[in-house]
Amino acid sequence: MYVSTSAYTRMTERADMRSSVHIPMVYEEVQPATQLWEYHVLKVDASEASLPDDTQFNELGQQGWIMSGIVDERATNRGRYVYYYFMRQRAAEQQ
Numbered sequence: 001m002y003v004s005t006s007a008y009t010r011m012t013e014r015a016d017m018r019s020s021v022h023i024p025m026v027y028e029e030v031q032p033a034t035q036l037w038e039y040h041v042l043k044v045d046a047s048e049a050s051l052p053d054d055t056q057f058n059e060l061g062q063q064g065w066i067m068s069g070i071v072d073e074r075a076t077n078r079g080r081y082v083y084y085y086f087m088r089q090r091a092a093e094q095q
Helices: 054-062
Strands: 037-045 066-072 081-089
Antiparallel strands (some): 037 081, 066 081
């Protein structure tokens, strides 16, 4: 935290008089709380199963999961899987 004030503070109505009161400056280093995350990968074989629908995504969202990415192997003809990547902040009791 950094606190700074002007060089002087008026303690009187007269603008030409400066106060002799010392105004302290406070410097404080505060370490931010470390955030821990957990991850989940949903792997779907698109040739054998249907892709997730909004109901499945809503269930994951209610559990706190946020979709962070999708990789579809079928787009490059390198495979038949679709990967859905999710993340959420780890609960305090698990840290």
